[in-house]
Amino acid sequence: MTQPPIARRVTTRDVAARAGVSQPTVSLVLNRNPTARIAAETQARVLRAAEELGYRPNVVARGLAQRRSYALGIVVPELRNPFFIDVISGAERVAAEEQYAVLLSETGGRSPLAHLEALQGRQIDGIIIDARTASAVPSSVLAQTNVVLIDEPSGLWPGVASDAASAGRQAAEHLIALGHREIAFIGPADDVHAMRMRERGFVQTLRAAGLSIPSLFLRRAPGTASGGHDAMRLLLTRRSRPSAVFCANDLCALGALKACAAAGVSVPRDLSIIGCDDIEMARLVTPELTTVAVPARELGARAARMLLRTLAGAAPDVRPARLLPVRLVARGTTAAVPADRSTV
Amino acid sequence: MTQPPIARRVTTRDVAARAGVSQPTVSLVLNRNPTARIAAETQARVLRAAEELGYRPNVVARGLAQRRSYALGIVVPELRNPFFIDVISGAERVAAEEQYAVLLSETGGRSPLAHLEALQGRQIDGIIIDARTASAVPSSVLAQTNVVLIDEPSGLWPGVASDAASAGRQAAEHLIALGHREIAFIGPADDVHAMRMRERGFVQTLRAAGLSIPSLFLRRAPGTASGGHDAMRLLLTRRSRPSAVFCANDLCALGALKACAAAGVSVPRDLSIIGCDDIEMARLVTPELTTVAVPARELGARAARMLLRTLAGAAPDVRPARLLPVRLVARGTTAAVPADRSTV
DNA sequence: TTGTAAGCGTTATCAG
């Protein structure tokens, strides 16, 4: 605390002194986009002085004066899920392009409120937040900031979302086309819209085809690798097994795949598995994971753009945005139901 | 721009008015750790007023006044590599505990300088940066901030690092113990200390055992899944194949494993593979990846702690810190060299 | 013990 950790840097005042103009003039010259009405000669002097001194604007000070920070917050439950990483990456990219910073906050599921308030204390201009965390926080807190929800068309807040119902539908259609009739679902219990819709789209499509998921085949498990693993293990212990399983996300599916390998169940010969998200890892396992690709980076990028647009003056658009399309990527973990089963 | 995107919030002035004291008094009451010499009665009034008004300090303003931002920057080349994610996660955690924010910057390998300067413009109190990015930036820029390098004991800047040489050594010892003699290495070409040391530790240990890596078995490839994949594919096309391969990181190893699967090479029967990092995915593939566990989260956490300690007044410690221990995790991708080969 | 004054580095509003 003794010596300031931040070295004293060149300020507009220094530049002004050097250029022989007033300090605000420097500010004008340096900021006004369409060169404000400043004598060309003066401008040149200021610019040169700034250049020579190596002037760098102090964004914090600017923020204070403008009552905005040119920073976005992004809150996710956990960094472990590559899906969120892609969202973050997409958002960070467009934010950076617009000179916005990104404050990262990983709640770890604990005290999301504290994380949010910490962000707001920093005068965040807006916040990108995942559905689960948002729902764990009083809306009065969210109301204090511009907020964009990821994958949860709430009607309360603006958001970007993928077509989760379609994801479930495509997964179902794929399995149906392959002849599967004994089908299971593994997904998280929490009330996250995207997950619910994936499930609903899946179940409804099956139903429309005259199929249903017996309750024993409907497994609630955390959307993590170990969640998927454990759920699949349980599924495999029963004497009547499904011939195909849809997992609400890829992490889950990879865990399930792992459980099959451990149990000596051959995928896709004995069992088909299909995930959702299409994280990078989906192509690194063998066989490669069949999944429904969700444009995570694009979700993040759009969320950021939406926020930036609002900050630029546009009215926040609470209407549910167009759902980003998802598409099935058939790879190696799904196959036609084996002949010896199809007659069951 | 018309209406400020940030809602006007309660300020110390509001609190002061309500408590019937001066604004600085509020500041004193709210901050002084050992309750500054303010009448207990006054303090109570102020605290109550703050409470009633729902006062939240404006960290930006405080930062401006104190010439520090209570924020850390963290710069990584890419979010794709789970290793960095863990580093970030570890750092974010300890930062958050100390009320520090984390500004995330993904360079994507492009214009690291711009990213750094953007961070510095925000009066970052310190920065955690990976070795590769740091080396791509003039040291004069780094000198403007408190910096901690990840996995690069440069002597120039403080840093935290894992025992990369030991990682290589352990990998080599493991393979040697399994009887391997035709051994390959796949690793990145860039001059990143940790990668170099992993390689060196590996090569030297082999050499000490009277083994060497023929140049054809020394493959330079990006430390990514596709890098590992491609390198392995090339290795497999030759008629003389190694019996074991050490990949400089897990991503690489997973790519290599994938290439084997695609080529019908059975791991670990026909070929052993060993990675380095122990990312979560290592346990999700089949067979599970044998690797050397590097405490990535701990690296991030220590980096943050080191930075915070410096900010609290401690002199930055440039001496190479104790290397964090790594340890081999023998799993499924390594096995004794097959009998029909050991005689070659 | 507390209020006054100054300053952090900008931007914004005016007179000149």
Added chain:
DNA sequence: CTGATAACGCTTACAA
């Protein structure tokens, strides 16, 4: 066109 002057919200001497 340009330069004072006043914020922005807070901290930190320094007076009172």
